[in-house]
Amino acid sequence: METSADRKSRLFGIESPLRRSVDVERLVDAGANGFYGGLLDPHETLRNTSLSHRQGPFANFLNEEDLGIAVEKAHRCGVSFHLTLNARLLVLEDEPRFLRQLDVARALDVDGIIVSNHPGLLLARERLPEAHLVASLNFGIMNAAAARTLAALGVRRIVAPRHLVPEEIACLARAVPEVEIEAVIFNVKCAYHDAFCGYHYDSIRGKDWTNQGCTAVADCRVPRMRPTACGVCALPLLAGSVSVLKVVGRDMNMDFIARDVAFLDRLRTLLAEGCDPRDFPRQARTLYREHFGVSCGNDCYYERMHP
Amino acid sequence: MTEHALFLDAERDLDGLLEVVSGDGTWIVGRGWDRIYLGSETCEHRLVGARRLERAVTFCTWQRVGLTLVTPPLTDRTLPVAQDRVRRLPAGTEVVVNDWGLLETVRNAGCKPVFGRVLNRMVRDPRIEPHLLSEDLARLSRRSLVHLPRMQAFLRQEGFVRTELDNVVQGLDPLPPGSLPASLYFPHVLVAIGRHCGSRLATRCPGRPCFDSFTSVNHAGLLFDGLASFSLRPTLPPDLLPLSVDRLVRTVGPEGIDWLTRPVPEDSWSRVHARRLGDAIDGPFVDVVDDTILGAVAQNASTVLEIGCGTGTHLKALTNRGVRVLGIDLSTVAVQHVTRLLGSGTAIAGNFLDVEIPFSSDAILDLGSFHAVHPSLRQAWMARMRSLLAPDGIILATWFVRDPRLTPEEPVVLLQGRVPEWGFTETELDELLHPDLERVWTRVLPADKDSPARRLMILARSGSHPPAARVVAKACEERLAMVESGPPIPSSDAVVGQRVPSSWLSTETERKIKKLGFGVTDQDRQANGSLVLVVKAPDGGRIHLDFVRSESPVPHYRVLGPYQVAYQGEGVRLVDVDRLLEVLEPILRTQPGNP
Numbered sequence: 001m002e003t004s005a006d007r008k009s010r011l012f013g014i015e016s017p018l019r020r021s022v023d024v025e026r027l028v029d030a031g032a033n034g035f036y037g038g039l040l041d042p043h044e045t046l047r048n049t050s051l052s053h054r055q056g057p058f059a060n061f062l063n064e065e066d067l068g069i070a071v072e073k074a075h076r077c078g079v080s081f082h083l084t085l086n087a088r089l090l091v092l093e094d095e096p097r098f099l100r101q102l103d104v105a106r107a108l109d110v111d112g113i114i115v116s117n118h119p120g121l122l123l124a125r126e127r128l129p130e131a132h133l134v135a136s137l138n139f140g141i142m143n144a145a146a147a148r149t150l151a152a153l154g155v156r157r158i159v160a161p162r163h164l165v166p167e168e169i170a171c172l173a174r175a176v177p178e179v180e181i182e183a184v185i186f187n188v189k190c191a192y193h194d195a196f197c198g199y200h201y202d203s204i205r206g207k208d209w210t211n212q213g214c215t216a217v218a219d220c221r222v223p224r225m226r227p228t229a230c231g232v233c234a235l236p237l238l239a240g241s242v243s244v245l246k247v248v249g250r251d252m253n254m255d256f257i258a259r260d261v262a263f264l265d266r267l268r269t270l271l272a273e274g275c276d277p278r279d280f281p282r283q284a285r286t287l288y289r290e291h292f293g294v295s296c297g298n299d300c301y302y303e304r305m306h307p
Numbered sequence: 308m309t310e311h312a313l314f315l316d317a318e319r320d321l322d323g324l325l326e327v328v329s330g331d332g333t334w335i336v337g338r339g340w341d342r343i344y345l346g347s348e349t350c351e352h353r354l355v356g357a358r359r360l361e362r363a364v365t366f367c368t369w370q371r372v373g374l375t376l377v378t379p380p381l382t383d384r385t386l387p388v389a390q391d392r393v394r395r396l397p398a399g400t401e402v403v404v405n406d407w408g409l410l411e412t413v414r415n416a417g418c419k420p421v422f423g424r425v426l427n428r429m430v431r432d433p434r435i436e437p438h439l440l441s442e443d444l445a446r447l448s449r450r451s452l453v454h455l456p457r458m459q460a461f462l463r464q465e466g467f468v469r470t471e472l473d474n475v476v477q478g479l480d481p482l483p484p485g486s487l488p489a490s491l492y493f494p495h496v497l498v499a500i501g502r503h504c505g506s507r508l509a510t511r512c513p514g515r516p517c518f519d520s521f522t523s524v525n526h527a528g529l530l531f532d533g534l535a536s537f538s539l540r541p542t543l544p545p546d547l548l549p550l551s552v553d554r555l556v557r558t559v560g561p562e563g564i565d566w567l568t569r570p571v572p573e574d575s576w577s578r579v580h581a582r583r584l585g586d587a588i589d590g591p592f593v594d595v596v597d598d599t600i601l602g603a604v605a606q607n608a609s610t611v612l613e614i615g616c617g618t619g620t621h622l623k624a625l626t627n628r629g630v631r632v633l634g635i636d637l638s639t640v641a642v643q644h645v646t647r648l649l650g651s652g653t654a655i656a657g658n659f660l661d662v663e664i665p666f667s668s669d670a671i672l673d674l675g676s677f678h679a680v681h682p683s684l685r686q687a688w689m690a691r692m693r694s695l696l697a698p699d700g701i702i703l704a705t706w707f708v709r710d711p712r713l714t715p716e717e718p719v720v721l722l723q724g725r726v727p728e729w730g731f732t733e734t735e736l737d738e739l740l741h742p743d744l745e746r747v748w749t750r751v752l753p754a755d756k757d758s759p760a761r762r763l764m765i766l767a768r769s770g771s772h773p774p775a776a777r778v779v780a781k782a783c784e785e786r787l788a789m790v791e792s793g794p795p796i797p798s799s800d801a802v803v804g805q806r807v808p809s810s811w812l813s814t815e816t817e818r819k820i821k822k823l824g825f826g827v828t829d830q831d832r833q834a835n836g837s838l839v840l841v842v843k844a845p846d847g848g849r850i851h852l853d854f855v856r857s858e859s860p861v862p863h864y865r866v867l868g869p870y871q872v873a874y875q876g877e878g879v880r881l882v883d884v885d886r887l888l889e890v891l892e893p894i895l896r897t898q899p900g901n902p
Contacts, residue, residue: 058865062885089428091450092483117428119457138428143383145408163502165510168382175383196349196380196500198431198473200448221505221520222531253866303508 007272009033011239014268015182016261017250018081019061021070023258028077030258031265035074036114037250038084039067039101051098053086053116053138053194059251068108075109084250085124086116086136088194095123102127112157125154132156134182140195142168144175151179158182159246163193166237166302173241180243186260187249189229189301191222231301232267232284236277239268263291309547310554311714312375312490314344317355318515319563321345321363338567339714343367344556346377348405348425349500349535351385352512354378360392364400375401376418378409380425380500382510393418403471414466422462424471424492428452431498433527433538437477449480456483463487472550473497474540476756481549489551491544494721495530495537495558504533519561521723528757530724532561541720542754543710557717566681566718566727575726580618580641595705595752595763595790596674598624603782604703605630607775608669612695614659615676619645622653633666635659660687667695670775671702678706679728682716685739693741699773702744702766706731707759708751719759730759745769748780750787763787811838812894819890823883838870838898840891845883850874854895868895 013033018024027035038052038060052060061067067083074081083105085098102124105113112132115121116139124133134157135141135150141158150158157180160169166183173181190197238245247260266287275283288296315321324343345363347353355363355376367374376396378389390412393402398417404410405423413420429451437445452458453470459482462470470489472479473496482489502509505518517533530537537560544550565572601621604611605628616622616634618641625632626649634654636642645654655662659676671692680688696702707730709719718727731739740746748765763783765776811832812820820827824845831839838854854870865872867888874884 089430089447089450089452090455091447092455093446117452118461119452119455122457122461139407140380141407143381143386143406143408145386145411146406147408149407149410164382165508168510171383191503192499192501193380196425198429198496198498200430200432200435221518222522222536223501223503223506251865253871255866303510 004269004272008268011268011271012242013244014261014264015082015244015246017059017247017252017257018070018074019059019250020254021066021073023254024070024073024077024079026258027254027261028074028079030262031268032079032261034080034082034111034244035070036082036084036246037061037067037070038086039064039104041097051087051090051094051101052084053088053136054084054250064104064108067104071108071110080111080132082112082114082132082134083110084114084136085120086114086138087120088116088138090117090119098123099127105131114159118153121150121153121155129154135159137161137184137194140193142172144172147172147176147179147181151176156180157243159184160242161193161195162189162301165304166231166234167304170237170241173243181241182244182246183231183238183242184248185231185235185238185245185264185301186247187228187252189226191224226299226301228297229299229301230288230296232264232288233281233300234302235267235271235284236280239271259292263288266291308553309712310341310373311339312342312344312373312554312556313340313564314377314492314556314558315564316347316353316559317345317359317363318353319561320559321359323564325362325366338716340372342373342375342554344375344377344403346403347379347533348377348403348423349379349497350504350509350517350533351379351381351389352509353517353533354385354388355392357392357395360395364395364397373401375403375421377403377405377423379405381406381408401469404467410465419468420466421469421490422453422467422471422487424473424497425500426452427471427473429473429475430477431473431475431496431538433476433496433498433529434524435475435477440477445477446480448475448477451479453486453489454480454482456485459483459486469554471556472552474543476538476540478544479550482551486551488553490554490556491547491550491552492556492558493543494539494541495560495724496540498529498536498538500535502534505531509534517561521725528723530560537724539721539724539757541757541759543712547712555712557714560721560724562721562725566721567716576636576638577640579723579726580636580638580644595761595786596621596672596703597786599786599789600703600779600782601625602628603779604670604672604775607773607778608700610666610668610697611670611672612664612668613672613674614692615673615679616645616654617641619648619654621672621674622649626653631666633664633668635662635664660684660691664695667697667700669697669700671696671700673702673704673706675705675707675728677704678719678730679722679726682729689739689741689744693744693768696768698768699771699775700767701747701773701775701779702764703779704764704766705752705761706736706764707761708732709735710759736762740766743769747772747776748783750783752787752790811898812840816890816894820887823886823890825883825887836898838895842887850884850887868892869898870895 014031015034016027016032018035018037040060071081106128112134113124114134114136115124116136133155135155137159140161141147147158159182162184169183249257285296346355381389386408389409393412393416396418401419401421402413403421403423405425410420430448470487472489472491474491474493475496504513507513518531520531522529601624605625610631611625613622613634616636622632622634632653634645639656642654642656707719709730709732711732719730720728744766746764747767750763752761754760765780767773767776810830812830826843828843829841836856840852842850852874854872856870
């Protein structure tokens, strides 16, 4: 007989950001089934370009030792770790660094690599043919045919763009069962498609890692970045279709991330126990208030499909 | 040989184009266009309709110009529609692919896939100031995906025949040898695509017209057209060959191709000025004609006419010096403002060619009007200017320098994304000048981020040698020297004098920081309780740290004790930063106001 735990694991996995090994246990305890994170070369200076989309020390492991400990701990807990090599753009001069990080990934027994463009994907496939390759948001895969082109190149999981609505994500997941589909559920809902955005906040006025004002346009009719958006009311639509739900915010406070993961796990339990999908949003809001101590702010990650 | 393509929206522009051609069978070829781009690269709801596509195919065959179908990123709902359009094309037609899901259909239809600029990742941020970038970031910002030989090889293998680049403000590095030919888009640089048309979610088309707005982001002009935002970059790279660029794709923006067919509607100028008056834009434009020059004009002129007076900045300066002024502008909004500012009779709303002007002027100012006059009206305009000039009068003008690589009638600038301004090449200018007018003084002002090069000129009646020309020219030289040397830099004393440094580090902490090899150069406590620290790093770099106190998480700030911290700097090793923050954490817990 299927237990609630079995049903939970069938619904979706929870992917959490990780940047220090000390956080592994508490995030696993909170309900994380997988981790993702980047690695900085400790000799990089502040003004170097990073191989990771989220740059800087607050978003990445500072050294290989700590990453190695984190991966080992994660494996001991039965949880996977994916290394992010998802800088939006790769230049020729950075290829040796990219390859070196792939070698580190192999040496540390990392489970998979998250890439964000074709050159990165091709390099990772060549160097680590056995790796679980994940195509990040930056590929902008919005339809099944595009997903199949990546599957043909060895991609095993695709992160659905933030701007698809849950119905579209679920359709995409059903249309390409050969690829796992991952969707974002918490935090950092940008106004623009990651894949089609040319803003580069690292290049503005010489500032590093501050993207405030990235989309702060003067026209109030234009959508803004929403750093703490929440998409849990869409869970009944996503659960069972997507393989993994992702909590984003690699550079956010890990206390907040752990709280988000724990909340998502509680909702997963609620769904596994057979909660009526129509009543789910109401129950989710009640749980939100109980979990976070404040009412839901109606800052919804996902909008609904137009009828 | 560079090919010129005109990028049209099927719904908005195709009818207008056919209307123009019906009166002149050689319209396209005769005006320098070699190819039509048709479709949308940003919105799945703006796919070309089947009938319009058929008309376009017929039209291009008749005109013997190439046709390129442009397609956007697609969801599963619109992919079949795009596939249907591709299958309707004659084999060999180019298709700009901006979604990997469409590629196979394009190949199977015998069409030629082009790697679209939406797929070609680039840094397209209009706020970039290239001189402030580190070497790494500068290099990154001048590259795109197709700058990687590995990507070029992959694209060839996938059957692509061409790639696309954006004319970004920081410039581009040359493509690797043996690259596919590339197209360069001009002047709209695609900054970003979202999924909202204004504030309306666009899973289905929320309805026409598409959202259309000109606004700014951190002082850089930004044009919204439907789901996408664009910046405008009016200057082409000096050399296209190293970029493998053999085609320029002229984008037209939300105003369509009206600029090709008729003079600018008067309300367009009103919208420009309404926006300026609303202070929505504060771009980097520097008005070269300032008080120094206007003072010289006022010394030598009792009457001044300003064509395209706008909101009256120059008129006001002249009036203050006792000059009798008259401004003319197409924009009623601008003229109402001038009238409120300077009194009735100082400005007239209307077309310079039509309005009655009661006196001839000692000086005529045209600081950016003639270059915006539709080419069909230029001769009449020049003649009128000449007729209104007093015998010893001068014309002070700034007009855009036109890039000779553009097709004969395309504008060099779209002001606020909608109002075309053409500018002139040197030859065109010589041809345009009234036979009775000569240039007595000319300087070319270099292009900047948002503006092409401009000519600052003094014109006078041929052979008249008016004394005013010499005085104004001298003032212009002085002003240009000042512009070239940049704004005055405040002395360090003045900077220090504006701030009241207050220390928050204990001697013990300072000692620990010093032990790590850092040197504290500045520290401050802000009125809101935030703390600032500037330190010199062991390797000689500098780092500036901001500590803010906030109940909720601030994105990209790291929590450190009761504070959240962000920093910026250069030449500092990350491991050293981490050590520094470890030392600082205890003292942050002891700051006043902490819970």
